[in-house]
Amino acid sequence: MVKIGLEIHGYLNTIEKLFCSCRVIHGKKFTKANVNICPICTGQPGSKPLLPNSNAVKKAILISLILGCRINGEVVWQRKHYSWPDLPKGFQSTISGPHATPNGVDGKFMGIGIRECHIEEDPAAWNPLTGEIDYNRSGSPLIEIVTDPDFSSAEEVVSWLGNLFSALSYVKAIDKNSGLKADVNISIPGGKRVEIKNINSLKKIKEAIEIEVLRQEKNLPRVEETRTYNEEKKVTTLMRTKDSAMDYRFISEPDLPFLKIPEEVIKKMKNSIPELPQEKIKILIKKYKIDKTYAEILTKKSSLVELFEETVKHVKPEILIPWITVELLGVSNYNKIDVDEMEINPEHFTKLLLAVQDGKINELKAKEILRKWIESSSDPSGEIDSGKTISGAEIEKISKEVLAENKKAVEDYKSGEKSSINFLIGQVMKKTNKRADFNKTREVLEKILGK
Amino acid sequence: MGINITTTEKVKKYLKEIEKKNKELNIFLEVRSEKELLEEARRVDDKIKSGRSGRLAGYVFGIKPNINVVGLHASCSSKVLEDYLSTYDATVIKKIKDEDGIIIGMVNSDEFACGSSGETSAFGPVKNPINPKLIPGGSSSGSAASVAARFCDVALGSDTGGSIRNPASHCGVVGVKPTYGTVSRYGLIDLSMSLDQIGPLARNVADAALVLDVIRGKDENDSISVDVQKLNLNELGKKKNFRVGVLDLEIKDKRIQKLIADKLDEAGKKYNWKIKKVSIQNVELAIETYYPLVYTEFFSATRKFDGRRYGKKIEEACGPEVLRRIIGGAEITKAEHEGRNYHLALRVKKLIEEEYESAFKDFDLIVSPTVPRLAHKIGEEITVEEMYSYDALTIPSNLAGNCAISVPVGFVDGVPVGMQIMADKFNEQKMFEAGAMIEKLISEEGRG
Numbered sequence: 001m002v003k004i005g006l007e008i009h010g011y012l013n014t015i016e017k018l019f020c021s022c023r024v025i026h027g028k029k030f031t032k033a034n035v036n037i038c039p040i041c042t043g044q045p046g047s048k049p050l051l052p053n054s055n056a057v058k059k060a061i062l063i064s065l066i067l068g069c070r071i072n073g074e075v076v077w078q079r080k081h082y083s084w085p086d087l088p089k090g091f092q093s094t095i096s097g098p099h100a101t102p103n104g105v106d107g108k109f110m111g112i113g114i115r116e117c118h119i120e121e122d123p124a125a126w127n128p129l130t131g132e133i134d135y136n137r138s139g140s141p142l143i144e145i146v147t148d149p150d151f152s153s154a155e156e157v158v159s160w161l162g163n164l165f166s167a168l169s170y171v172k173a174i175d176k177n178s179g180l181k182a183d184v185n186i187s188i189p190g191g192k193r194v195e196i197k198n199i200n201s202l203k204k205i206k207e208a209i210e211i212e213v214l215r216q217e218k219n220l221p222r223v224e225e226t227r228t229y230n231e232e233k234k235v236t237t238l239m240r241t242k243d244s245a246m247d248y249r250f251i252s253e254p255d256l257p258f259l260k261i262p263e264e265v266i267k268k269m270k271n272s273i274p275e276l277p278q279e280k281i282k283i284l285i286k287k288y289k290i291d292k293t294y295a296e297i298l299t300k301k302s303s304l305v306e307l308f309e310e311t312v313k314h315v316k317p318e319i320l321i322p323w324i325t326v327e328l329l330g331v332s333n334y335n336k337i338d339v340d341e342m343e344i345n346p347e348h349f350t351k352l353l354l355a356v357q358d359g360k361i362n363e364l365k366a367k368e369i370l371r372k373w374i375e376s377s378s379d380p381s382g383e384i385d386s387g388k389t390i391s392g393a394e395i396e397k398i399s400k401e402v403l404a405e406n407k408k409a410v411e412d413y414k415s416g417e418k419s420s421i422n423f424l425i426g427q428v429m430k431k432t433n434k435r436a437d438f439n440k441t442r443e444v445l446e447k448i449l450g451k
Numbered sequence: 452m453g454i455n456i457t458t459t460e461k462v463k464k465y466l467k468e469i470e471k472k473n474k475e476l477n478i479f480l481e482v483r484s485e486k487e488l489l490e491e492a493r494r495v496d497d498k499i500k501s502g503r504s505g506r507l508a509g510y511v512f513g514i515k516p517n518i519n520v521v522g523l524h525a526s527c528s529s530k531v532l533e534d535y536l537s538t539y540d541a542t543v544i545k546k547i548k549d550e551d552g553i554i555i556g557m558v559n560s561d562e563f564a565c566g567s568s569g570e571t572s573a574f575g576p577v578k579n580p581i582n583p584k585l586i587p588g589g590s591s592s593g594s595a596a597s598v599a600a601r602f603c604d605v606a607l608g609s610d611t612g613g614s615i616r617n618p619a620s621h622c623g624v625v626g627v628k629p630t631y632g633t634v635s636r637y638g639l640i641d642l643s644m645s646l647d648q649i650g651p652l653a654r655n656v657a658d659a660a661l662v663l664d665v666i667r668g669k670d671e672n673d674s675i676s677v678d679v680q681k682l683n684l685n686e687l688g689k690k691k692n693f694r695v696g697v698l699d700l701e702i703k704d705k706r707i708q709k710l711i712a713d714k715l716d717e718a719g720k721k722y723n724w725k726i727k728k729v730s731i732q733n734v735e736l737a738i739e740t741y742y743p744l745v746y747t748e749f750f751s752a753t754r755k756f757d758g759r760r761y762g763k764k765i766e767e768a769c770g771p772e773v774l775r776r777i778i779g780g781a782e783i784t785k786a787e788h789e790g791r792n793y794h795l796a797l798r799v800k801k802l803i804e805e806e807y808e809s810a811f812k813d814f815d816l817i818v819s820p821t822v823p824r825l826a827h828k829i830g831e832e833i834t835v836e837e838m839y840s841y842d843a844l845t846i847p848s849n850l851a852g853n854c855a856i857s858v859p860v861g862f863v864d865g866v867p868v869g870m871q872i873m874a875d876k877f878n879e880q881k882m883f884e885a886g887a888m889i890e891k892l893i894s895e896e897g898r899g
C-alpha cells in the first residue's frame with residue numbers, strides 16, 4: 001500500500017506580522033511590492049525581533065487543539081539557517097528543529113495522525129527571473145502541520161485537506177486568501193521515502209501524488225530524495241538526495257525570551273472552540289430537521305452556519321434554506337467572492353426573509369435586494385417599503401392591460417402553447433416594477449385566459 | 452566640563468583636534484560635515500540659553516561603527532559593510548539625540564567587534580593616544596581612544612567579553628559594561644546576542660553614569676530588554692561603606708596585581724571599606740565558555756551578510772579573526788554535534804551567573820584588574836591564546852550578565868591600568884558610587 005504524509009503550510013489569520021508591526025498584506029492583487037516593510041522584516045543589520053505576535057501564537061495553539069494535539073506551553077524560538085535570496089536574515093525563525101518543542105504534538109484529525117504543529121515565519125517573495133525581492137510577506141506568521149504517513153491515495157489526501165481547511169476556517173485561524181502550500185512525502189512498499197516540495201493547490205497535490213506513485217511503481221526509489229513537481233510537463237524532478245540534505249544548524253534564538261503560555265489560558269482556549277463541521281452537521285439535522293445535503297452545504301462555511309443559526313430564530317427553515325444555499329451562494333459565486341468575506345448581517349437577512357415570508361414583497365424583489373449585498377448587507381427596510389407587493393385587484397387591472405397589448409401571446413396560449421404565459425407574467429412584472437406576486441399573477445392570468 | 456564653553460566652541464575645538472591628529476591615531480572613520488555639526492551645535496546652544504535643553508546638551512559623542520546612526524556608515528570596521536549606510540537609528544542613538552547629544556562621527560574598532568587589541572580593523576589599527584606605539588585595546592578601540600585623545604566628550608562602545616572595559620583600561624579612561632538587558636541592543640550589529648551590551652566610555656565616572664542613565668531602559672524593539680530605575684547621580688562621590696571582594700586569582704604580571712591591590716587598600720582605609728578575598732571557582736572556565744557562545748552566535752548573526760543585500764559576502768571580504776570565528780561557529784553548529792557545545796556553554800554560563808549571584812550576597816562589589824596584561828606594541832606577534840587571555844577578567848561579567856566598570860588607577864611602565872569594579876545585576880548605582888570614590892582617591896593623590 002502507498003503511504004503518504006503531508007507537511008502543510010498555511011497563513012495564520014493575523015493583522016500584523018510575527019516579529020514586527022507591519023501589516024500582513026501581500027500578493028500583487030492586494031498591494032504594491034515592498035510597502036509593508038520595516039528594518040525588522042527586511043533583516044537590516046542590527047534589527048531585532050519584537051516579542052512574537054500573541055495572536056499568531058494563540059491561533060497556532062487553537063489549531064493544535066482542533067487537531068487533537070498535546071500542547072506545549074513553552075515557546076522556544078529557533079533559528080533555522082540557510083542561504084537563499086528570499087531569506088533576509090540568513091535564517092528562518094521557527095518553532096521546529098532538534099532543540100524545539102513544537103506548539104502541538106501527537107494529534108489526530110479525521111483518522112489521520114498529526115505529528116506536530118508549529119509556527120514559523122514566511123520568507124520574502126523572490127522572482128528568480130527578474131531577481132526582484134518583495135518583502136511584503138517576509139515575516140508573516142505561518143502554521144506548519146505535519147501528518148503521519150497515514151494516507152493511501154490522492155483522493156483521500158484531497159478530501160482530508162478540504163475538511164481540514166473548512167475546520168480551520170471555522171475558527172478563523174487561517175487566511176484562506178493566501179492559499180496553502182504543502183510538501184508531500186510518498187513511499188510505496190519496498191521503496192524509500194520521496195518528498196515533493198512546495199505544491200500550492202489541491203489540484204496540483206492530487207496530480208503530483210498520482211504521477212509520483214506511477215513513477216515509483218516503475219522505478220522503485222532506492223534512496224531518500226526530494227523532488228519538485230513540474231505542472232506543465234506533468235512530471236516530478238529530482239532536487240536533491242538525502243546525502244546532500246541541508247544542515248540547518250539550528251540554534252535557540254538568543255534574542256527572544258523563553259515564553260510560557262499558562263495552563264489556564266490553554267484550557268480556556270480549549271473550551272472556546274466551537275463545534276466543528278462534522279459535529280455541526282449532526283446538530284443541524286437533529287435540531288432543525290433539515291436534509292443532510294443542506295446541512296453539509298451550510299457547515300462548509302462558518303459564516304453560512306452562523307447566518308443560518310441566527311436567522312432560523314425568526315424565519316422558517318424551509319424558507320431560509322434555499323435562500324442561503326441557492327440565492328446567497330449564487331450571489332457569492334456570481335461575484336467570485338468567498339461567502340466568508342461577504343458581511344451579511346443576520347438582522348438584515350432576517351428582515352428581508354420575513355418580508356418574503358409575510359408576503360410583503362415578492363421573491364423577485366427580495367432577490368434584487370440580495371444581489372446588491374456583495375461586500376456587505378444593508379438594512380432592507382426602505383426597499384421593502386417601496387417594493388411592497390400590490391393588491392390582487394391591481395394585478396388584475398394590469399393583467400388585463402397586458403393581455404390587450406399582447407394579442408399574439410394570448411393567441412399562442414389559447415392554441416395550446418402554454419409556456420407563453422411566462423412571457424405574459426414577465427410583462428406584468430415589468431409594468432409593476434416587480435411588485436406583483438409571481439404566483440398570484442399566474443393565477444390571475446390563468447383565470448382571465450380561462451384554463 | 453562643558454562649563455564656560457559653548458557647544459559650538461567645543462565642536463570646533465574637537466574638529467580641530469581630529470583634523471590635527473586623526474591621521475596618525477586612526478580613530479575616526481567618518482566625521483560629519485562641519486557645517487551640519489555647527490548648525491546642530493548652535494541649535495543646542497540656543498536651547499541651553501532658553502533653558503529648554505536635554506540632559507546631554509553640550510555632550511559630543513563618538514560612536515562605535517557597529518551601532519546604526521541614520522545616514523552614517525555602520526561599517527563594523529569591515530570591508531564587508533564599508534558601503535552600508537544606516538537607514539535607521541539604534542534605540543540608544545535615538546535617546547542621545549532626544550536629549551540633545553551631538554554625534555560627531557563614527558570611530559574605528561576591531562572588525563565586527565572581533566578582537567581585543569584594535570588591530571583587526573579593515574581600516575588599519577587604532578593607535579593608543581597615551582603612547583601611539585601601543586595598541587589601544589579592543590574591540591571598542593576607537594571609542595576609548597577618541598575619549599582619551601579628546602576628540603569628543605564621550606563615546607559609545609559595545610562589550611561582549613570586555614570590549615568596552617579592556618580599551619578603557621589601556622587608554623586610561625572610564626568604561627562601563629551595563630547589566631545584560633538594561634540597554635537596548637536594537638540597532639547594534641550583533642557579535643554574540645547572549646552577551647552584547649552597549650555602554651559608555653568617558654573621561655570621568657559622572658559622565659559615564661549620566662550617559663548610561665539616558666540610554667538604558669526597556670525598549671520594545673529589544674525583546675530581551677528590561678526596565679530599570681533612574682540612577683541617583685547626586686550620590687556619586689559621596690563616601691559609602693562597601694563590602695568589597697578582591698578576586699582571588701594570581702595573574703602573571705605582578706606589577707598590575709600590586710597596583711590594584713595598593714589602590715584598593717588605600718580606598719579601604721580612606722573609606723572604611725571591608726575588604727576580603729573572594730574566589731569564584733568557575734572563573735577559570737570563562738574563556739572556554741565564552742568562545743563557543745561567541746562563535747556560534749556570531750556565525751548565526753553573520754548569515755545575512757551573504758553578499759546579496761549589504762555589500763560583500765562576509766567569508767570573502769573579512770579578516771582572519773572574523774573568519775576564524777565564522778568557521779568555528781559553522782563547526783560547532785553542525786547537526787552531527789546536536790548542539791552539544793553551544794548548549795554546554797550556555798549551561799556553564801548559567802553556573803557562572805549563579806556563582807556570582809551567590810557571591811554578591813556577601814559582597815557589594817568584586818574588584819580585580821580590568822586586564823591582566825599590559826598593552827602590547829602594535830604589530831607585535833602574539834598567539835591567539837595570548838590575545839584571548841586579555842579578556843580573562845572581563846568575560847565573567849558578560850557571562851554572569853552583571854555590570855562592571857573600569858576606572859583608571861595609574862600606570863605600569865607608562866601604560867595605563869584600569870581597576871575593574873563589578874556589581875550584581877541592576878546594581879549600577881553601587882558600581883558608579885564606588886567608581887567615583889576610586890576616581891576621587893586617584894585624583895587627590897595626583898594633586899597631593
Ligand SMILES: [Zn+2]
Pocket residue numbers: 017020021022036037038039040041042139
Ligand atoms: Zn516589518
